[in-house]
Amino acid sequence: MKKIVLFLIMVAALSMVSCNKEEILDQPLRGQETLDDFFSTAENAERFVNGIYRKVNGESWWQVNFQRQINEMATDDNWAGNTRQPRPDITGISQYNVFAGSRYFVLFWESHYIGITRANISLDRIPGVDIDKDKKERLLAEAKFLRAFFYFDLVRNFGGVPLVTSYNEILQPTINDKERSSVEEVYAFIEQDLVEAINDLPLKSEYAAADLGRVTKGAARSLLAKVYLYQEKWPEAQAMAKVVMDSGEYSLEPDFADLYKVGNAHGVESIFAIEFINNPTFSEVGGQFSITNGSRGDRGWGWGSPTSDLENAFLSEGDNIRLRSTIIKHGEPVFGDPDVTEFDGKPDENKSGRTNRKYYTPVADRPEPYARGQIPGQYMHIRLADVILFHAEAAYFNGDETSARNSLKLVRDRVQLDTNMSLSGAALRDAIWKERRLELALEQHRLYDIRRQKINGVPRIASILGPNGSFVKYNTEESTDPFETTNLLEPQNSGILFDPNIHTLWPIPPDEIQLSRGKITQNPGY
Template sequence: MKKIVLFLLVIATVFVTSCDKEEFLDQPLYGRQTLEDFFANADNSEFVVNGIYRKVNGESWWQVNFQRQINEMASDDNWAGNTLQPRPDITGIAQYNVFPGSTYFNSFWESHYIGITRANLALDQIPNSDIDEDIKTQYIGEARFLRAFFYFDLVRNFGGVPIVASYQEILDPSINDKTRASVAEVYAFIEEDLMVAVNNLPRKSEYASVDLGRATKGAAQSLLAKVYLYQEKWGQAQSMAKTVMDSGEYSLEADFADIYRVGNAHGVESIFAIEFINNPTFREVGAQYAITNGSRGDRGWGWGSPTSDLENAFLSEGDNIRLRSTIIKHGDPVFGDPAVTEFDGKPTENKSGRTNRKYYVPVGERPEPYQRGQIPGQYIHIRLADVILFHAEAAYFNGDETSAKNSLKLIRDRVGLSTNMSLSGSALRDAIWKERRLEMALEQHRLYDIRRQKINGVPRIALILGPNGSFVKYNTEVSTDPFETTNLLEPQDSGRLFDPNIHMVWPVPPEEIQLSRGNITQNPGY
C-alpha cells in the first residue's frame, strides 16, 4: 500500500514473472484498452495468474517465508536457535521484545498486498476477456482463492487490515485514505472469495500433471474449513472438513516419512503446496528452509531449532515414527539418510543441537551447489491430516465427540498409536490439540494454533508463555537437557516477555501508518 508499491503495480503489475515464463513486456501500459487487449490473450491471462502464486511464499526468501519461520521461533516448538550470530531483529520477535518497524513485518505485509493487487487485476480484467469460458472460470477461481489466502495470512498476523477489493481502487488517489476493516469484516470477505473459488475450481484429479500445485476445489474447501475453525464456527468447520475427507481426492500417505520426501511434491496427501526445483538458470526457484533451518554443522544457518519440550511431547506418546521424521538430534543418525550416522547439530552454536527433519535433504539428493534458492522439495500449506484434525477439533466443540474420536484415530493409526475411544470432555479436547502439535510440528502452524485455542476463555499461548507459562517454567525450573541448559547464549527464559494484551497479533508496519496519514492505526501496546 506504499507509494513505491502502487507505482510498481500501476505500471508493471502485468510484468509479473512465473517459473514457467521468465519474460517481461517491452512497453508500459497506457490506459484500460491496452489492459483489455493484453488479457484477451489466454497465455497472458495465465501469465498474470501465475504471477499471483509467486507471492504465496514471496519472491525472495525473506519476504514471507522467513517471517513464517520466525513465528515458529515465537512458540514453544522452536528456539531462535542460531547462537553464533545474534540478530536482535530476529530474536526480538522470537522472545517478544518486539521492534514494530521490523523489516520482516513490513516485507510480509507488503508482499501480501502485492499478491492481492495482482489477484485484483486478474479479477477485474479476466471476466471481460474473450478467452475460453472454462479457463476463464478456473482463473477467476484461482485468483479468488489466492486473494483469500493472502487476507487470511494478514488477519492472523495483524488483526483487521484494509480491504482492497478491486484493481480500480489502487488507481484512485483515495487509496491512502483506507482504514482497517474489522477482523469480522476481513473474515467475511475471505469466506465470500472462497465460496466462489469452491464453485469455480477443478478438482485435483481433473488437472494435468504439469498443472499440479494450482488451486483446486479441495484446497478452497480446506481453507474455508480452516477459516471457519478460526472463527469458532464449529458446525460449518466440521461439515466442510468432512466434505474434503469424503471427496476421494486425497488420502493419508501410508508412511509418514513420505509426506516431505524429496520427489513427492503434490503427493496423495497434499492439498495445497508449492513445489521447488533446482535450476541454476534462475534465482529463487528452489527451497530455502533446508538452509535457513539447517544445522550450522551441516551447511545451514541454524535458525528455528526444535525444543526439547517438543521432543518430550513425542516421547510421552511413544511416538517414535513421527519423532524421527520431525527432529534430528546432535550425535544421532539421520533417519532416511544412510550417509549420516552421527549428525552434527553444532550445540555450541545452536541452542538445542536439534534440527527440523521435515525440510532436511538427504546428502545423496543434494544438488551442487547446495545453496538457498536452489534446493528441490516442497512447502505444504494444507494437507489431508491437517483437515482431519480440523474436523476432529470442530466436531468436539460441536458436541459430536464420536466423530472427533474417529478422526483422531485416523491420524494415530497411521503411526501405530492406539486411541483411547473412551476419552471425553476436556481430556478429549487436550488429546486432539496434542495430536495436532505432534502431527503438524515444525510446519509453521503452532503459533497460530496456540493463539486461537482457548481454555475457559483464556488463549492457550497465555498459559504456555509469559513469566508463569508452562514452557518458561519447564525451561527454567525443570529441564536438564544437556544442550539447551549449557548453551545460554539464547536465554533459557525465552517467552517470558509475552503479554496477552499485546502479542496476540504483530504490530502493523509503522511505514504503512505513515503513508496512510494515520488512517491505518497501530495495534494496542505497540
C-alpha cells in the first residue's frame, strides 16, 4: 500500500459521479451496476477509499487549495499580493467586494460534495465486500473521518449546508428537494462520524511507514477537539485535546524550521497531512503553494503576500525563530537556504515584498521542471502545536487557567520565548489568541480563528477589518512600510468593505440555489 499522496488514482466507478446532479439522474441503473462490479474485491474497496483522500486538497490547485489561499488574503496576515496581474475574482474576495458566483466558491463547494459522495459510496458498499473484518472497519472509519472533514470545511465557510448521508439519496429525484440543515445539525452529524470513527482507526505508530498519511485515531480525536472548540463546547474540547497530547503518539518538532522541511513529511508533529511528491509522469501530484505563493522574482505567481502587520506581531514578541521561518523579505537572505543571500521579493509587482517561508522550496530541493503540481513536501491540516493551543483556549474558557498557561508555555518554550505564568483573565485569553497567530501563521487558520473568536459576543474579525478595524487603521494611518506604502496597485485600505452582518460566512454558490429550485437559501447580504 503506497503512501496517501496526491497521485492519480483511477477509479472507474467515479466516472458517473458528476458535479451535475441532472446527469447523475439520467443513468441511475448503469451507475448502480458499475458500483456492483467495482466493489467486488477488497483491493478495489481500498482503492476507492484512497480516492476520497484526493478531495482533501482538491484534485487540482484551483479546486480547493486556492480558495484556502484566498481565505488567508481576506485577513490581516496576507495581502492578495500580486499587483502585476489584475484579478478582480481574487481581489474581490480578499477585499470583501464579493461576487457570490465566484468560481472559487463554486469549485470549493463542488469538490467537497464530490468527496462526500465518494465517502457515502464507500460507506454504502464496503459492508458488502468480502474483506478482513479489521480492515473493513478501518476503511469505513477512514470514510467517516473524511466525510466529517469535508462537512467541517463546508460549515466553517458557508454555515448550514445540505446533509447528504447516503449515495442512494443522490440517485433519487429527491436530491433536488434538499434544504440547508442548521449549523447545529451539521455539527452534530460531524461529531457522530468522528466519534464512530475513533474506535476503528489505528494509532499513527501502528501504521507501517508506507501507509503514513492515512487517517489515524489521533487525527479523528484532534478534529473532534477542533469541532468542539468551534462550538464553544469548552470542557469537551479541553478533554479531547488532552487525550491527544497525552497519547505519546506526537511531539513538537525540536526545531520549528523543520516543520515544513522537504523530506520531513509525516514528522513527529504531524497529525493529519497530505504529502506531495515529484513525478513528471503525472500532473497535480506535487504541491502548489511554492509556486502560487512564491515571489514573482523567484518563478512564482506572487499571491498571498505576508503583511507588515503580521511581521510586527512577531517583532513585538521578540519572536525571531518563528519569524525567520514564516516570512521572507525582499533584499534579505532566505533562512535555511544558503543559495539565496538576497531574495528578490519583486516589490514593484508585489504589495509587500514578502513571501511565505513555510511553503518556500529551497533551491537545492527544487525539481526540474520547477512547476506547480510537481513540488515535493506536505501540507499539515492538523499538527500537535495546533492541538495544544486548542487545549489552552478551551481550558481558559473552561475556567482552568493553570492548564491554559501550561499549554501556552509548551508552545512558547520551543521557540525560546518566556511565558508570564501569572497571566490571567482577558490578558491570558489574548496571549493564547496571539500565540495561535504566530505559531500557525500562513497555514490557513487565521480567517476561521478571527471569525469564531468572540469578545462580548462579537467576532474578533469585526474589530480587525471594516472602516474602524485595527488592520485598516494601521495601514491607512500608521504604516511606514517601504513596500506596502509605495505599491498602491493593491489598495492600502484593503478590508475596509468588511461588513460583520454579511462577511462572517461566504455566499452559497447561486447555481446550487437554482438547482434546488430555491429550497437552498442564500446567506444574508448576498
